[in-house]
Amino acid sequence: MAFEEFSENLLDFPKILRELAGATQTHAGRELALALRPATALSEIREGLALADEARRLLETDSPLPIGRHEDLKPVFRSLAPPGAVLEAGSLLELYFLAVVVGGLRKKRPDAELYPGLAEIVAGLEPLDDLRGAIGGVLEEDGTVKPDASPLLKRLSRDKERLRRRINDRLLEMISSPGLDESLGERVVTQRDGRFVIPILRDFRGRVAGIVHDQSKSGTTLYVEPLAVVEENNELAALHRAEREEIARLFGELSELARGRLDTLELDYGLVTRLDLAQAKGRLAHKLGGVVPELTADGPTRLLTARHPVLLLHHPAGEVVPVDLELGGAYDTLLITGPNAGGKTVALKTLGLLTVMVQSGLPIPVSPDSTVGLRTSVLADIGDEQSVEGDLSTFSYHVKRLGQIFNAVGPGSLVLLDEIGTGTDPDQGAALAMAVLTRLQRAGAWVVATSHYDSLKGFVYGAPRMENAQVAFDPETLAPLYRVSVGSPGASNTLQMARRLGLDAGLVSEAEGYLDEEYLRLDRLIAELEDERGRRGEAEEDNQRLRDELERVRRETAERIALVEGGKTAELEAIRRSLEDELARVERETEEAARRLRERGQAPTDAGLSRPRERLKRQRDELKRRFTEKERAPADTGELAVGDRVRLEGTRTASDLLEIRGDRAVIAMGAVRMTVPVAKLTKVADDRPTAPPESAEVPDRYVPSELLLVGKRVEEALEILDKYLDDAALAGHANVRVIHGRGTGALRFAVLDFLKDHRHVRAFAAAEPKLGGIGVTEVELK
Template identity: 35%
Template sequence: MNEHALRILEYEKIKQQLMYCAASSLGKERIAELTPSGSLDTVNRMQEETDEGATVLRLKGSVPFGGITDVRPALKRSKIGGMLQAKELIDLADTIRGARLMKKFIFDLIGNQEIELPILVDLVAQIDPPGGLERKIRSAIDDQGGVMDSASPALRQIRGQIRTCDSRVKQKLESIVRANNKMLSEQIITIRNDRQVIPVKQEYRASFGGIVHDQSASGATLFIEPQSIVDLNNQLSEARAKERHEIERILRALSAETAESAEPMLEDVGRLAQLDFIFAKAAYGHQIKATRPKLNDHGIIRLKKARHPLIDPDQVVPIDVVFDEHTHALIVTGPNTGGKTVSLKTTGLLTLMAQSGLQIPVAEDSEASVFRNVFADIGDEQSIEQSLSTFSSHMTNIVKILGNVDFSSLVLFDELGAGTDPQEGAALSMSILDAVYGKGATIICTTHYSELKAYAYERPGVMNASVEFDVETLSPTYRLLLGIPGRSNAFEIARKLGIPQEIIESARLQISHETNEVDKMIASLEKNRKAAEMEEEKARRLKIEAEKKEADLTKQLEELERSKEAILAKAREKAERALKQACREAEEIIDELRRYQRQGQVKEHQLIDARTKLVHAIDSLEPASDAPASEKPNSSVSGFRPGDAVKIISFGQNGYIVNKISDQEYLVQAGILKMNVQAGDLKRVKEEKKVKPVVNVRTSGNTVRPELDLRGERYEDAMRRLEKYLDEAMLAGYARVSIIHGKGTGALRKGVTQLIEGHPRVKTSRLGAQGEGGSGVTVVEFK
């Protein structure tokens, strides 16, 4: 990427801001190395990294980088046999812990959230921190970098000796101080040359034997080690020397173990640096309210509400910059200080940021193009040292651009051709634009030359643009207007400032007719644009109001749906209660039948009574209010006619109307019986097809069959089904039934046999014959 363009577009300032978002020196180092890429695939991956980092920050707010430091120098020194200091080792342990927590953080996040983070997951999956080394370091070194007594048994013993000797020395010296306080300058014990001494006045030197280690600046005080503690101090010094040797041995052992893990740890540190870099990019994007742009490599640019990231957010004016498939050059005209250069720099800088994997401060659905190179000729490049004028400096830079530009380049020209004769400058500008345009580059050019306004109309793929100027306030609005060339506002400004109208009209006469016509056309375009913007704003407000009304209606509909669901839930609850009550009644009926069975032969009238109760329990579940009038009980409004199929509710029997006796009584044929039945005890039913009569009983809506298949059932469920089935089969009048239990392990067959043998109504039982299923079936005969 062109270094001159990076400097002039202030790319380094973006990197400086980005560094404030890094959590460690590792991330800052990656940021310092950052440069825009010219490969679409590479930029897409970099943007995907940043997007995943932004997703993590949006969900969690922060990332655990605590404790991670740059331990690469220590790791490299351990590889060549160097001894690491305790502080370096504890930094190493902290970094190992940080890597472990980071890995757990990412895996916990994807485990608890329905999100995909393929790049981050792949990165942390490769991190393999040596937990054993961390534990050994922490068992030997405390958080302040001191080697602990527990680092080795020898160190613990040596430090015990040191404490004992030190205590004895202090006790001896304190005794001497108390006994000779008048001979001392101060009643204290101090240290000189790592030996414990007392401050003795010069005149009492002869009263103390021992060694003089130092004296005060005035010579009035001597720091003496009394002879009585010399041997004790010697013992203490020897113990401390042993301590230093033992600590060195421990550090060398830990350094040697670190060397074994140095290579994979260096790779882990590189991955941690990349993670810090990714999350720094994401944090910076959040800080400047940036979004991820769509990317292409065809020169298409659609920056919506783009903001320069280095301008105060409260003052920056968003602009729109559009290069579609048919636009390759943008000619921006307008007054000085109107924002032309800012528009130029905004486009260039945001392009560089996007190609660096950074999200950019634009509205959603913006699009940026990836260029292999970005060239810029912006501002006053005058060089006094090189004796170059402003024009010469610009031309020198443009020569370099012309020598390197190609179809995959973005070229930014600010005030092209300025600094020389206007007529020659305009002609030269058009020729330079033709040369760059001919190579297929994408161009943004700002200019004051009115000749370049016509240039856009004469070349396909070139579009005019201008920066807006408010004549009423005599100030620029800094808005970029696409498709409209800028026009001179000198006459309007002069009139506002009080120049007489006749002078202004005289000045207009000095301008060519063509120029006046162009100015009128531009003024008309601006007027139409403002009218269109007002209509657009009105349409936008109407759209917002419509969306609000739609939201209100949607909310009301949702409330209605919730109300409907509540009513249905209440109805279901009521139905469930009715069903449970009917089931309880049915169970009571069955229990009553079993009591009759245990007492002996069940009488016919008892069966009829039980069946009637069961029918009533089932009928209580039928929603009379929702049923058709022809199926409701007591349908005597229209009455029954001879031949109508009916059900006698009290008996639970079906039949048909033979004759009408009165409005409240009918003659009914039920089987072989004819009887008079009250209308209230009749219920109209659908007429059933005539079939060969069979003996059966319907229980819970299912016909009792002469066999029961228990295969695949759990043991407890099978026993409950079997017990119920035997009762139903007996009521149905079967003399013999078959129980299919399969061969399997034999557990189900054994349970079936035990239950049948204890049943009071079973006469005999046997395994099935060859044609009946063999040992997988038990045949039961009732009494």
């Protein structure tokens, strides 16, 4: 299934392509930019985006690749291909410039660690130094032949110059003769057809014996070659012929050399064109603030702070209001409603255009932690293309367009419908819209539609995997906020706006009286849902605040338990009292929050509160156990053996004896291994529990909040990551960072795929650019 060019035009994709083409430097790069189309293969899309992002970073931190500007070389290659074909100076010069570009790129090869894709393309360039040297030895950069291009050409050039001076001197002597004063048109020596002549007035033609080569436009002056210089002019002409023959021979040799390198020329030309397009993508990404989002072949699209690219081309980023859009997760069909001029169509176009752009390998202006689910096609019905000549009304056009969409739609399609069902009776239009949305969803498509139909809003409420959304509008100022809020439909606010705009209040009230009870009931339902949504949002904020507070106390508790492990007994009694007080305070706040939740109709037994509270209690018990536990009496201090529990002199923590090397021993104190003198060790009773304690959620060793995987093989890295996530969850970490680096992307994508279905992972996203960007993944644990 291919993307539809008609829909791309509706989404303004050609404007993006023209901007991209303007950023290229070569004729072939421009053609490639204008011909760019979305791909559906995940690997192809990732490769295109990676190259564009590398080019953007190279432009922002270093100098651009030295591609230069050159014309279309395909006609030159076609002219060169036939055996014996000889190229002219201009064509040879184009090959020379290509060879110069190739040499410059090979000399300034990008760092393979930072720019692996660009470096790989440059590495594929084959040198053309011999061709560059040969052509550069014959032609100047303006296309003229160098006088010393060959020994013969150098001699001919010298002979020509000497002969020119001799002829010129003789003719100057002739026109300086007093006897020719009145015969000359002017005292100059000039040339006609490569032969030296002097201007003689027609009336005095007989005074100079010679050959007439030309005359002035008025016919009063003749240009005569005196017989005295005919032989020397003949000699000069012969030198010209010899020069032309030598130049033709040189051009033939250069053409033969180029023909032998034709495959290399075409290969390098293609690679330079790819680099030109990648660099143009980088320039466009820089201009738009484009980034590479996460890509998924079968997951949802989640665009955060997305801006319409065409608007960014004409306005500063601060003036273009961002929008958040999601599709393909909890719902496949989204109906956006609300007032006119509120941003519904812009949101629709933003989603469609960004999808087309990212699948064309173009970074998009969204937050870096956005995700794009790949589509097999994008089909749009946006705007009013009614045609008088085609006898199409607004409704007729939309119906015809829907027919085209149904013929092309399939699993994986993204369908965008602006003002679905418009242009006809509202009841019948809404009924048609319901059927269209249902049929498209059944076909496996994602659908985003805009509408004003209230019955359609109600239909979406009850339909599976469909969701309502509204564009925000400030009721006080009547200004559109251009934000999309998912979860409830938007009211048209027509009469409210009319009242606030100054329309007679009695007239507006009379208009409200004509609204039927069903409409008013639906309007009230929407308002009630909005109020409920606001209450739920407040409850969730309270819930989250308490979860954060419990998590903070839990972390502090873990740190205090670590003090016990480290033997800092002087602080223990104060810590225990502080912990008891803090636990009591948090429990009081938790009970208060639960009471508020019950008043709002929310369940107070949220697991997000109970689980951290239980962990906190278990940690309190663990601290008590460790605090009150008396130091075990030393065991038999006879000869030490591997496996014994020992205590290092000067510490209070027991360790495992792992190895004995003469008078040195290797012990494990928690997660730390060290080599110490055997004489410093004392054997103690084994104080390890025979079964895991109730507080097993608090590990006996320190688990860092970051894991470094850079340099690991994929299989090895995933094994390490799996164990680390188990340990981090056991330690009670809420968030961890996995550092996998950028590299070729193989390790990064393997880590992301692994995290997607991991038992301990709630969510994950790339780190902020200043904290590592896509080289670091931040993971939220359950």
